[in-house]
Amino acid sequence: xxxxxxxxxxxxxxxxxxxxxxxxxxxxxxxxxxxxxxxxxxxxxxxxxxxxxxxxxxxxxxxxxxxxxxxxxxxxxxxxxxxxxxxxxxxxxxxxxxxxxxxxxxxxxxx
Amino acid sequence: xxxxxxxxxxxxxxxxxxxxxxxxxxxxxxxxxxxxxxxxxxxxxxxxxxxxxxxxxxxxxxxxxxxxxxxxxxxxxxxxxxxxxxxxxxxxxxxxxxxxxxxxxxxxxxxx
Numbered sequence: 001x002x003x004x005x006x007x008x009x010x011x012x013x014x015x016x017x018x019x020x021x022x023x024x025x026x027x028x029x030x031x032x033x034x035x036x037x038x039x040x041x042x043x044x045x046x047x048x049x050x051x052x053x054x055x056x057x058x059x060x061x062x063x064x065x066x067x068x069x070x071x072x073x074x075x076x077x078x079x080x081x082x083x084x085x086x087x088x089x090x091x092x093x094x095x096x097x098x099x100x101x102x103x104x105x106x107x108x109x110x111x
Numbered sequence: 112x113x114x115x116x117x118x119x120x121x122x123x124x125x126x127x128x129x130x131x132x133x134x135x136x137x138x139x140x141x142x143x144x145x146x147x148x149x150x151x152x153x154x155x156x157x158x159x160x161x162x163x164x165x166x167x168x169x170x171x172x173x174x175x176x177x178x179x180x181x182x183x184x185x186x187x188x189x190x191x192x193x194x195x196x197x198x199x200x201x202x203x204x205x206x207x208x209x210x211x212x213x214x215x216x217x218x219x220x221x222x223x
Binding site: 089 | 115142144152154155156159166167204206208209210211212214215216217
């Protein structure tokens with residue numbers, strides 16, 4: 001049972017372009033929707049997160065768009081840079097429960 | 112900035128041996144987790160721990176696994192008899208309240 005579906009599996013973007021990664025979830029009880037960034041050999045690090053009371057959150061070049069009715073949320077990376085090349089995981093959680101991760105998206109930003 | 116620390120960073124062991132992975136969560140955090148990531152794959156939940164007991168565990172967390180908080184700072188994951196398929200990165204994480212989960216850098220376990 002896949003509680004969160006993430007796409008695409010991999011993404012290649014030119015420097016300066018927009019990277020878009022999507023996630024869909026099933027359980028309406030989830031109330032916390034983070035995106036984690038992971039570099040090779042490192043642990044996941046929180047990038048940005050949103051709660052269902054807002055439809056969008058922006059932090060610098062990173063934006064989460066949240067569609068509660070469609071049970072979908074997405075990460076937009078504006079002006080993508082080679083240093084953004086990493087694996088990105090969406091996740092969902094409810095209360096103090098565990099984070100459930102998506103399968104990950106490997107992003108490569110080419111100069 | 113406080114962080115979750117894990118040791119060892121890499122451990123190589125023979126199949127059937129016991130392994131203990133150690134974690135020091137952030138000091139005022141109350142909820143502790145172990146996750147596993149097989150190379151190139153997703154981050155998988157193993158177990159959560161609160162108030163000195165397991166609050167939830169996944170089907171991966173079978174009788175070969177155990178967790179312990181032996182003192183006020185350490186949080187350990189023990190694998191009693193390692194199998195080849197236990198080879199993975201193991202991440203410890205902690206949180207104080209609902210929301211952000213802070214991850215350590217991970218312990219790479221290689222079972223030969």
